[in-house]
Amino acid sequence: MCPKDGFSYLELAFGCGGSINIHAATTNGEYVGTDFNPSQVAIAKSYVQSANIILYEDSFKQLLECFEKEQPQFDYIVFHGIFSWISQENRNIILEIIRRFLKVGGVVYNSYNCMPGWSPKSPTRELLGLYKELNHSAEIDTQGLVKNTLAFFESFLETKPFYAEHSPQNKQMLEHLKSRDFTYVSHEYFNQNWDCFYFYQVAKMMEEAKCSFATEGKFLHYFDGYNFNADAIAFLSKIQNRIFKEQLKDYYLNQQFRRDIYIKGARRISQREAKERLSKTYFTLLMPITHFQEKMQFPLGEANLQKDLYQGVLKFLEKDNYKAKSLEEIMEACKIDFLLASQVIFILAEQAMVLPVQPVSKELQERARAYNLGVLKKQGFSAESSLFIAAPRIASGILVSNVEQIVMRAYLQGSKKETEFVNYVMRAFKENNQGFMKDGKVLESEAENKAAIKEVVKEFLEKVPIYKVLGILE
8 A cells, every 4th residue: 555645755775776766666755865885876876767756875974964954754764674784873863863854653664683583693794704804805806705705614614613513504504695696795794883683672772763663564474373383372472562572473483684664653543444444455466376386485384375265366366457456355256254365465465476556647657667668778688687677556666587678678669479579589698698597507509598588478478467557568
């Protein structure tokens, strides 16, 4: 559900601007963001396609000084994955910005590393950071830094120190880090500032900024049956203090990363009103129903979802050319009650199969398409990475694979037949000396490339009706 037009939104440390740009392209809000890294700000600004977004290259201190003069008020203040990686001084500035410039009724989103899940990994992070500090100059490139440090850690583990023997997860952790992007590993493990909090500590800080905890941001966080056994549910039911109960859940789940939502001046609504709002909310499919996964991994382990139940809901959502349906309509058509319908929708949302929709004007569609054209143009014919395409109907983005980006460009340039798409991608590959990447290897022969591209084209053509409903394509 999208807020009313004209809302104000502040993002702190927006990185390369993917999130803030997509939101600005798909909603009628006013967006402000800052990031201290000039290279990232330059990238983010290059994607701006509308007048409702302002991006600064300011520190949090500079931004606070600017706000003290201008006195803006925001409906939303968001910061993703930075609270653990900045100094206490900068955390205090963020809290001051929230306290003074978030409207009453405003919302804060804060995601961060947390305990107790990080407890076993903290000594390893300390060791890797120390090795980097003592053995590498500032001039070494990120890739070299990560490779050298992980090679040292692997050699260290091979000598079987008691620490590693009593912390066997270190070997898994090493393999995980080897598979991750060098920039991620550098940010996560070699950042100068790093403080890992318990949930209740962050909740206290937010209370000082006049904000109270509303919810964790994961769809299934409050579906206890998927997260806790019967004894745990019974135990938690006796805990009255909400913050303490939330903290206990982190112990049960061994939580290491949280996505929390806070509200300034939260107002509780009745269960009846909440049920009515959700019942009137419309949902749409994000991909063909063949993508539905009957098996899902939950904290309690893998579970088999009721195939007939989910297929019934998915087929109903597929009807009428994927036209959005309300939860109330889903309940009636599939003959299920509110609680079961809600559970199905949230699990489908967890699988990135469905999301709620908003009304979309022609102006908003044109703005989102202008953004998408700009993104695809800048991406060129690179087959190296996936990217998010703005989808105005859901006020969000859809992840598009590397090759599908090229297929989408062909579609936007007028291609409609499978052979036209395949030939377009093949020409792009040849002109840029590239090939289809499959299972970590570049396909060599033309026949292999064509066959792989055909599969992508086939899937894209299945998605076209959905992309039209989402406002991505005409």
